Amino acid sequence: MNDELRETPRFSRRTLLQRSALGLGALGLGGVLSDDGALAAEASPAGFLASKSPHFPGKAKRVVHFFLNGGPSQVDTFDPKPALTKYAGQPIPINLTTERKTGAAFPSPFKFKRYGESGIEVSELFARTAEHIDDIAVIRSMVAQVPNHEPSLMLMNCGDSVLPRPSVGAWVLYGLGTENQNLPGFLAMCPNGFPIKDAENWGSGFLPGVYQGTFVDPKHREVDKLIENIRSPHASHQAQRRQLDLLKALDAEHRRERHDPRLDARIQSYETAFRMQMEAADAFDVNREPQAVREMYGDTVHGRQTLIARRLLERGVRYVQLWHGAGQPWDDHANIEANHRSHAADIDQPIAALIADLKRRGMFEDTLVVWGGEFGRTPTVELNAGGQAALGRDHNHYGFSVWMAGGGVKGGTIHGATDEFGFKAVEDPVSVHDLHATILHLLGFDHERLTYRYAGRDFRLTDVHGNVVRSVVA
Numbered sequence: 001m002n003d004e005l006r007e008t009p010r011f012s013r014r015t016l017l018q019r020s021a022l023g024l025g026a027l028g029l030g031g032v033l034s035d036d037g038a039l040a041a042e043a044s045p046a047g048f049l050a051s052k053s054p055h056f057p058g059k060a061k062r063v064v065h066f067f068l069n070g071g072p073s074q075v076d077t078f079d080p081k082p083a084l085t086k087y088a089g090q091p092i093p094i095n096l097t098t099e100r101k102t103g104a105a106f107p108s109p110f111k112f113k114r115y116g117e118s119g120i121e122v123s124e125l126f127a128r129t130a131e132h133i134d135d136i137a138v139i140r141s142m143v144a145q146v147p148n149h150e151p152s153l154m155l156m157n158c159g160d161s162v163l164p165r166p167s168v169g170a171w172v173l174y175g176l177g178t179e180n181q182n183l184p185g186f187l188a189m190c191p192n193g194f195p196i197k198d199a200e201n202w203g204s205g206f207l208p209g210v211y212q213g214t215f216v217d218p219k220h221r222e223v224d225k226l227i228e229n230i231r232s233p234h235a236s237h238q239a240q241r242r243q244l245d246l247l248k249a250l251d252a253e254h255r256r257e258r259h260d261p262r263l264d265a266r267i268q269s270y271e272t273a274f275r276m277q278m279e280a281a282d283a284f285d286v287n288r289e290p291q292a293v294r295e296m297y298g299d300t301v302h303g304r305q306t307l308i309a310r311r312l313l314e315r316g317v318r319y320v321q322l323w324h325g326a327g328q329p330w331d332d333h334a335n336i337e338a339n340h341r342s343h344a345a346d347i348d349q350p351i352a353a354l355i356a357d358l359k360r361r362g363m364f365e366d367t368l369v370v371w372g373g374e375f376g377r378t379p380t381v382e383l384n385a386g387g388q389a390a391l392g393r394d395h396n397h398y399g400f401s402v403w404m405a406g407g408g409v410k411g412g413t414i415h416g417a418t419d420e421f422g423f424k425a426v427e428d429p430v431s432v433h434d435l436h437a438t439i440l441h442l443l444g445f446d447h448e449r450l451t452y453r454y455a456g457r458d459f460r461l462t463d464v465h466g467n468v469v470r471s472v473v474a
Contacts, residue, residue, distance in 0.1 A: 048210045049185055052177040058444025059474070060368035060407025062313050063172060065321045066351060067157075068343075070149070070329025073108075073377035073393055074401040075422040076340055079140045080112040080121045083420040084379055092421050098378055099147045100333070100394045105421065106381035109337040118412030125344035128352035134412040135355065135364070136405045137472035141416025141425035144375045144397035144432055149331070152374035152397060155432050157201040159461045166205035166452075168436060169319035171461045172443060173211045175450050179316030182279040184214035187312060190323035191219045191301045202321060206454040213321065216284075218305035223281050283311050297353040306350035310357055313367060330373060333382050334390035355405060368407040368442050376400025379421040399425035402435065408442040410474040430469055437466035441473065 075081050083092075087105035096102065112121045115130040120138060122130035129136075144152050144161075151161035158165040166174070169186040178185030188202035193215075202213030220226045251267050286294060286307045297303040302324060309320040324347050325331075332339040351371070358364035377393035377400075384390045399418035405411060416428035437447040440461065447466050451458040 048208055049173070049178045049181060051179050052175065054175060054444025055446045055449055056444050058408065058442055059366060060442045060444075061176075061366040062317065062407075063169075063319045063368045063370065063439070063443070064309050064313060064354070065168075065319070065370045066347065066372075067321055067323050068330050068347075068371070068373040069153070069323055069325035070331035071152075071373045071375045071377055071395060071400070072330045072343070073332070073336065073340060074140070074396075074399070074418070075377070075379050076108045076110050076336065077123050077125055077344075078138050078401040078403060079418060079422050080108070080123070081379060081418075081420065081422040084108065084422070087421075092380060092423075094419060094421060094423060096378065096380060096423060097398075098380070098394045098396070101383045101387075102378050102380040102394050103383050103389055104381060105379060106389075106391075106393065110340075116412060120412065120414060125340060126348050126351075128348045129355075131352060132355045132405065135409075136403050136411055137409045137413045137415065138401060138403045139415045139430050139435070139469065139472065140399075140401050140418060141427060141429045142372070142376075142400045142402050142432075142435070143425050143429050144400075147375060147395035147397045149374060149395075153198070153201055156372075156374045158203075158205065159433065159436055159463060164200040164203060164205055165459075166207040166211065166461070167200075167202050167213065168439065168461065169202060169213050169321060170204040170207050170211040171440070171450065172319045174207050174452065175440075175445055176318055176443065178318050180279075183283060183312065183315060183317055185317060186211065186213045186319040186321075187216055187317060188213040188321045188323065189216045189218045189305045189308070190326045191217065191305065192327045193217045206459065207452055213319075218308060219301055221304070223284050226284050227280055279315070283315055284308055286311070293357070296357070298349045300346065300350075302346045303350045303353070306347075306354050310354055310361075310363075314361065314363060325373075331395075332377070332392045333394065334384070334392035336377075336392045339392075358406065364406050366407045368409070368439065369405040370402070370439065371404070372402030373400075376422075379423050396423065398423060399429075404438075404442075404472060408474055410472050413472060415469055415471045428471075431465065433462040433466035434469055436461050438469045438472065441468045 075084065084105045084107040088107045089104050092105045108123070110123045110125055112123050114121050116134035118134050120133045122133060144155055146152060146161060154164060155161035158167050173185045199215065202215065204212035216227065218226060248267055282288065286304050289307060294307065297307040305322055309322055312320055325343060330340070330343050355364065355369065358367050375395055375397040378396045381389045382392045382394045399422065416425060416430060418424060419426045440447045440450060447460060447462045451460045
């Protein structure tokens with residue numbers, strides 16, 4: 001009896017259902033597994049990231065997203081408001097709903113100037129970026145849902161302010177795949193790192209784990225420190241390949257029996273890490289760039305990470321998100337003049353350098369550049385606990401600015417407007433869902449058709465909302 005049992009072939013649950021009199025139950029099982037993304041696990045992990053065609057020819061093939069964590073002030077950057085000077089030190093004649101107590105009108109301490117043929121006004125904080133204003137579309141009428149950082153971060157990055165969902169980069173990688181299997185298709189770079197809870201902002205949510213962002217802390221200069229364990233101190237390249245082949249075979253057997261899609265993410269992460277040893281050492285090494293190029297970006301952590309972003313994009317990476325303000329966010333409730341000036345000095349030169357470099361390399365026309373934070377700031381001054389002006393601004397989700405440039409964007413344009421004080425969007429408001437729909441459109445996707453079935457529902461980045469902002473599309 002024992003011998004017979006040992007000789008009986010092992011069946012997976014699916015095989016058992018298919019071969020039994022109740023094999024029709026496999027149809028129901030297939031639906032459940034499909035909801036969980038498990039049926040996709042039958043494909044090879046590399047197949048998840050194969051380059052794919054969008055719904056229609058998109059102008060953009062890749063994205064670089066400058067995310068200003070904390071909320072930059074629209075009235076101090078890309079939305080000048082002379083009325084604040086007129087009412088300086090006085091209450092403004094509109095009703096303001098703010099998270100903290102604020103006082104009188106607070107004029108911008110920064111000078112604005114018209115740039116380019118379009119004559120769009122830009123603050124001195126971004127004077128170098130403004131040299132490319134004729135290639136930039138400024139959306140001055142963005143609105144978010146709440147004035148709190150964590151939910152607004154999730155909304156801007158994942159399309160939902162309540163539950164963690166797949167991030168924009170994960171959706172883009174899911175839709176387009178990657179052009180380089182030797183590098184992660186989606187990277188998030190943030191100097192000095194982020195708390196674990198913030199990793200959801202570049203996560204894959206219910207999408208297969210292979211689409212989540214790969215986090216890199218670019219504070220180091222040396223590649224060996226920039227990317228941990230980029231080289232094995234214990235095994236040769238050939239030995240590692242044999243180890244991975246064995247591990248892949250064991251994982252594949254485990255996957256066939258259990259239909260767990262997380263195994264695909266695990267296998268893919270091992271394979272990507274192995275291939276990165278060969279190519280990432282080159283891609284992340286900015287010392288391979290000419291001295292003039294390095295000087296153009298600036299020898300700072302943000303200059304280097306922006307130059308790394310360009311090197312990744314030209315090697316086929318789909319989505320690179322560059323975070324600014326992790327340790328010292330743009331959340332300037334006090335002393336906004338000094339703090340905003342310091343923040344902008346970190347990234348103005350690298351942003352301008354990237355745009356110029358992309359143009360020089362013939363990449364600007366098919367690279368989408370996005371700039372912005374999770375919300376804006378109030379036009380009135382924030383008051384401290386003693387009721388005195390703190391010379392800063394409170395959170396403001398009722399109206400703020402973002403901009404886009406490059407792949408398919410109509411440069412030198414302004415969309416929408418806030419009221420005369422810069423508090424609330426009053427002309428052609430743009431929701432975060434609208435922004436996401438526009439990003440996907442520029443990449444060649446109908447945002448209503450880019451879906452993933454999960455828990456019995458076809459989910460999408462824009463949920464059940466979103467309209468393409470046609471005025472910023474070339």
